[in-house]
Every structure is written in structure tokens, then in C-alpha cells.
Amino acid sequence: MTDLAHATRHIPDRLDSPARAALYSWPTLLLIVGIVLFIVNSLASPYFLSPWSLSDATFNFTEKAIIALAMALLIIAGEIDLSVASIIALASTAMGVALQFGVGVPGLVVIGILTGLLCGIFNGFLVTGLGLPSIVVTIGTMSFFRGISYIVLGDQAFKGYPPGFDYFGQGYVWWVVSFEFALFLLFALLYYVLLHHTNFGRQVFTIGNNPVAARFSGVRVERVKFILFCLTGLMSGIAAVLLTSRLASTRPSIAVGWELEVVTMVVLGGVSILGGSGTIQGVVIAAFIMGLVTFGLGLLNVPGIVMSIFIGALLICVIALPIIWSRTRRRATR
């Protein structure tokens, strides 16, 4: 049981056929978990299977999922951003300050998104410009960004967002499809294309697998990582607009603890925390699973803190079970 034993990789003589590979893939496994949860939920509560309650269910994960899309790319590239929730707090505070100066709805949205982007640039500069480890840098900026919100707000709150601003977090595009949810689907599609069908996406995987080899292959490692930090900041800024609009207020404690939920979502989605592998499909399904678990248990009057046990257990089980399974299978074939 040493690191060396794990270093020797199991290389099969023949690759699985594409259909077989798809069947055993992570997203398929997640999809099965999701469908089972869906059926259990609809059997457990009569209120679950209605378009409106399902629509309500989407609200408690879309903002996190929007950040998770960008975070997935960042983690695949071997970095992490723990400051996303604090970026939400700072961007929301910036919008609140702008509100005091009578900025209108379009201005508020721009300020929220730009603040997020600036925070991302700051993180990206510290990590790629100065060559610092991202986990520590973003633990620092996590306190720093939210700390600024506390300095500005103290124990106060910004309220009184103008009419029209509520559309982003509470409006519906069509029937039960909320603006947030539609935006999430759009971003999911964009990130799917970006990660799986562009040069840039290839480079992200290359960096995650081997940054040294990536550099020798002509990939501008630092620049790609910098862009990924900017993207994560940008998505956090967008999430801040959605969340502020939904809550119609800004407090410095807004979105506390979300960073860990976002990372959980990404890892549950099959993205390796060590970098180098993962899919957007997996992350999207993981977002739905987390939404289903919280909403389904909520309908059964299970308190939020108990739901978190399920999420934590799900995270560990979904990762541990395939390892145990593949080990017993390998032992059986030996």
C-alpha cells in the first residue's frame, strides 16, 4: 500500500467499445443516482411531481451551479478557487453601494459582474503572476473580499433594490422556466462547447494532466490559468446579481459556505480534484442531484443541516464505491 503501487497504471489490452465505455462512465452512474432520487422523491411526497414545485426546486442550486461550471474548468486545470462565495458578497455589496448613488438596473448588473471579474483578475494575478498556490491564495482572498463587505456594511444591510431588478432572480422566461434556470442551461451549453470542443478546452486538460509537458507543447499555461480565474470570478459576479435580485437585499453574510458546496458539486460531477479529468455533463447532473436531494428532503420536512449529511455522504460514497468496486473486480480477475 504505497504510492509506488498506485503509480503503476493498469493498461488494458483492448479498449472498451464506445457504447460500453459510455455505459460505465461517470455521468451515466450519476444519471442513474439522479433518476433513483427522482423516483424516490416522487414516491415519498405527493407534492414533488408538479411543474411548479420542480421549478421552485431549481432556485436553490442554479446560482451555485453557474459558478460550478467555471470552477470545474479551474479544478481540471489543477487549481481551485475557494473565494467564490466571498466574491458574491463583495459584488453584492458593490451593487448595494452603487444603489445608494442612484444607479439604475443596467448599471447595477454591470457593476456586479465587473466586481466579480475584478476579483477573478486579482486571484489570477496572485496565482499566475506571482506563482503562488491557489488554495492558500484563495483562502486569503476569501477572508479579504468578504472582509471588505463587513467593513462597508457592518451589521447593516442594503435594501430597496429598484423595481425591474427582481427579474433576474425571480422572473420567468417562459411558463415555469425561470430566468436563472434558462441562464444556467445556456451557460452549461457554452461551457460544454468550450471544454469539450475547443482548443482552449484541450489545453485545460493538458495543463491539468501535466503542466510541464503542456508548457513544452507550447501551451501558455499561466495565461490559460489566468483566464480560468477570470471566468470563475465573472461567473461569481453573475451569480451575485442573480442572488441579490432573488433575496432583494445584501448582507455581508450572503452566500456563506457556498465555496464548499460548489466544490462538492464539481467533485460529485466526476471532476478529479487532482486535475486532468472531468466533464461538464457530469457537473450539470451533479447540480441536479444536489438540487433534488435538498428539495426532496425539504418537502419531507428534513432540516437543512441534516440534508448536508446526505450531501457529504453522497460525496464520499460516490467517490469511494467505484474505487472499492474496481478493486474487488481486479482482485477477482487476478
Next chain:
Amino acid sequence: MKTVIRSREFWLAAIVAVMVIATNLRAPGFAATDKLAGIFNDTAMLMILALGQMAVILTRSIDLSMASNLALTGMIVALINAAFPAIPIPALMLFACLCGLALGAFNGILIWLLNIPAIVVTLGTLTIYRGIIFLIAGGQWVNADKLSPAFVQYTRIEFLGLPALSWYAIIVAIAFFILMTRTSLGRAIYAVGVNPTASVYAGIDVGRTKFATFLISGLLSGFCGYLWVSRYVIGSVEVAKGYELTIIAACVIGGISISGGVGTVAGALLGALFLGVINSALPVINVSPFWQMAISGAAIILAVVLNARGEKRGSRLILREAEATS
């Protein structure tokens, strides 16, 4: 002498001293002995926890579940004390240690035997442990009136002018110093962090060493679980929420490298003390406590920047990591 002056612990100690003196200029009396002892006592738990986290970080892992472990163990001993006040407190303290040890062992086993990255495992147990508090306590708080007087006294009894809580931190620090510098486990912890591959060739079981560090961090978290409830006389789901990152911050400020193998006991203690002094100094010099979070965030960023300047081996680090993961 030269090496002492060039060490980062020396500079960190100097910075902490300058902060104390500067605060004393603004608010005379801050540097009085009893005030300083008070700051030390306030920081005692953070020091103990930072030492546990240090052992884990040295092996290139991270334990995000420490604060949840602390809160869960604290709640368990508080409930036991409320139900059976007759049980002697030393026995209860021992039980808290064992309880924390068991929770740490759960993390460690998943990391050792299944090779799941520590950050994933402890991210999971972070929420699981805290959720269990709600289940076992039924959402209730354990208040001062339910705890026995002895339970509360065991962190407050004074010995040679210092409260017991401070002595616990001193004892743990001495034990840790011996562990890290005078035992083969301590050597192994550093070796695994510096170069896991070479450690295997040197006959060190990397997985088991990591497991041992999680036992240590779990044990200390459990011990602090008792201390926390005894000190603040409250057991609830919210105890020490978000504290896991403060512990890591103390380590980072203390110069413990997140990429493993670099860091000392003195560094971890000074990192914790740095945060403790800031917390105590801000109200004294009339800065709103709301500034505290941003200042400690800025301190962390600054510490990381300075660490990187001091180490100057960026390119080698990448190669080393690539070698370890290949």
C-alpha cells in the same frame, strides 16, 4: 545566531512583538503581563488546532473537518456531562480525545486505504460531522445551567498565574516539538511531504504516515472540543463554524508550506498568536471589529507572497509535483 536571525520564525516573532508594542503606544496597558497572558489564553485553542493541522499539511494533505470534529466532540461531551454530572472531568477529557481520534481515524482510513484525496474526504466529513451534531442534540443547545461546575472549571483553574487552558496549549506544544524533531514519526512526516517517492525508497509507508497525521489532528480537535465547550460554556450546532479556515490561515501565516514538507512548531504557534494579537488589538485601538476579517485575509495573502519570495524554487516545485503524481 545567523541562522536564527534569517529564519522566518524570528521575523514573525518580531512582527508580533512590533504589533504588541505599537498597540501599546496607542492604548497604554495593552502590553501588561496579565493582558498578554489573556491573549495567550484566548489563542490557546487555535495554537493546539494549528499544530494538528500542521502535521497534516506537512504530508501534503489538508484537514477541513477539524472544526466540525471539534464541535461534534464538544457536543457529545456536553451531553454526557449534562446527563451524568458525576463522571469525573479527566475521564471526560480522555473520552473527548478518543472521540476526536475516532473521527480523525475515519478520515484517515478513507485517505490511506482508498487513496481518496484528503481535501475531498474532509470536505465530506466537514458537513457530515456537523450534521450529526444536529441529530444527536435534536437541534437543542447545551447551556451553562446544564453543565456541571467542574466541567466549566477545568479550563479556568489557575496554576502559576496561568489558567489551565494555557497550560494545555503549552503541554501540547512541547509534546509536539518532541514529536516533530525527536521521533521517527516526525521525521517520516517531513520526509513524506518533501518527497513521497523517495520516502517509499527509504522504507516509509506514505499512506500510514498520512493516517497517523489524521489521528493526531483528530485527537487534538476532540481535545479542543472539550476545551471549547468548557471555555465558552455553550454546545451547539454553530460552535466553531468556519473555524477550519482560521486554523489553516494560522498555519499559512506561520510559514507552513501548503505543498508539504516545510514548517515548524514555532511557526504554527506564532501564526496562531499573530491572529490572536490582531483580534485583541483591534478593539483596543478603536478599530471596528468588522475590519478583522479583511485584515486577517490581507495578512494571509501577504504571508503567502513572502513565503514564496523566501523559498524561491517555483520551477522546481512544479517538477517535484509532476514527479509525485506521475
